[in-house]
Amino acid sequence: MTVNLRDPSMSAAIPSSTSYPPVYNFSVPSFLTLAQGKSATWLYTTAAIVLALLVLEQSVYRYKKRHLPGARWTIPLIGKFADSVSPSMDGYIKQWNSGALSAVSVFNIFIVMASSNEFSRKILNSPSYAEPCLVHSAKQVLRPDNWYVAINSPLPHNNLASRVRVFLTGKEHLSYRRGLNSLFTHRALGIYVNIQEVIARKHLVNWLDTAIKTKEAQPIMMIARYMNMDTSLRVFCGKHISEEAALEINDKYWAITLALELVNFPFAFPGTKVYKAIQARKAALHYLELAANRSKKAMATGAEPECMLDEWVQVLKDPSYKGRREFTDLEMAMVLFSFLFASQDAMSSGLIYAFQHLSDHADILAKVRAEQDVVRQGNLEKPLTLEMLDQMPYLYAVVKESMRVKPPVTMVPYKATKAFPISDDYTVPANSIVIPSFYNSLHDPSIYPEPEKFNPERWLDPAGSANQNPKNYILFGSGPHRCIGVEYAMMNIALVIATAAVMMDFEHEITPQSNEVEIIATLFPKDGCRLKFTPRNQQ
């Protein structure tokens, strides 16, 4: 991060009240002197107040920062706003490497960045001191009238009816989340894997068709995002959502990704990014609500669950289910939307880098294929099942390693709800943002020798340092808010690359931007990962 420090000596150049205003050599009409005298006083007062505020701003920053690494002075009013507008990986790495804890201020919001595994885990596992917090635009997109209020005001429980619950905190979060866990059981994943397989094949066939026509490499960024969205919507809603609706949600969802900047125009006026994102959310919620309604009707006929909604409706009907209660269509839709919100960018990033890593390492791709041949017993059309995936340790090592090298989510903002004594010599001031970062944990050379190297083998040795230090693999978070979709996410990325590996060959067109990272909510290769596909064995 570049530090554009304002020269502290500049404050000395501000004229003192004794030398200002300068004396002019012309006479002032008498009717103006009174007004001039008043405005001069007003000017002095304003200047004094501004100066006092600027001094106060610096003092508060210095007081909160104490000995932590970080700029000695904060840029008045905006702090490191410029860095947050166009974040760069190099900038973040510099910040993380400046210390296990470091300080930064943006628009007078005091931020403590934690880069070590110890401190990052401590933040994630200290719910009585810190809780997740979303950037302002995310609150607006996720419906400010629900989850945001849910966290900040002690409303009676039944008033929480139409809120996205996954970002709740404390006991309410725990009990709500326990209910959602039933959507990711082994039984449920068994239903999803069939859907994922069908959707992945459908999209990969389309990728191949286009490639055969154009005979050129194409960036997979947007087509992979679409595959991912289609998969999520089918897994969540099955046949209760139409092709057209899935397409519309996908088209509009990009507006949501683009709105997830740290700082956005504060009002959602038409034309602003946040406005477009809110329109996209409204469209998505409309279709998801319809799907919830259709699922309830289908399950009432005694049909077998075919998607996440069906599974949920079925579980809720079970008289022995502890968290049994009614969920409105809108409530269900909002939970599904929060899953989309939590997963679309992270999953797309994970998937795109998995393709990039595999196409850059022919030897590793060959091993993935060899494993596929064995488990599929030579039948490459054979649909994958959970049991088959369980027999693919190499494939899972590839997925795990790909996301270690390029973690989709590098940090998660939390807020200190009270003074948080994070270390022996530093207490995070109450109401500061405190950000656990994952990158250094995942690139620690003492745990992952040659950390930049894509080396799936490191996960195959149970006694190796990678497997011996599972706490370092903090990619999905830790503690009460750890990602609820871990298994599902791993399974989906594994399934897509396994299917792609058996269906086609892919060649990476390396450009000067291939190894540069673009941060759009999550990490992406700057050139969108340009791949040339050909049907396998038919080059």
Ligand code: HEM
């Ligand atoms: C590669 C894909 C994914 C990555 C890297 C990822 C990463 C994360 C991370 C880092 C967190 C925050 C954890 C914390 O604060 O300790 C999180 C939370 C969450 N994730 Fe994921 N995630 C992924 C996929 C998914 C999927 C597929 C779903 C759902 C279908 C999902 C749903 C959620 C939810 C609901 C939360 C909030 C949990 C809570 O507050 O209790 N994620 N994820």
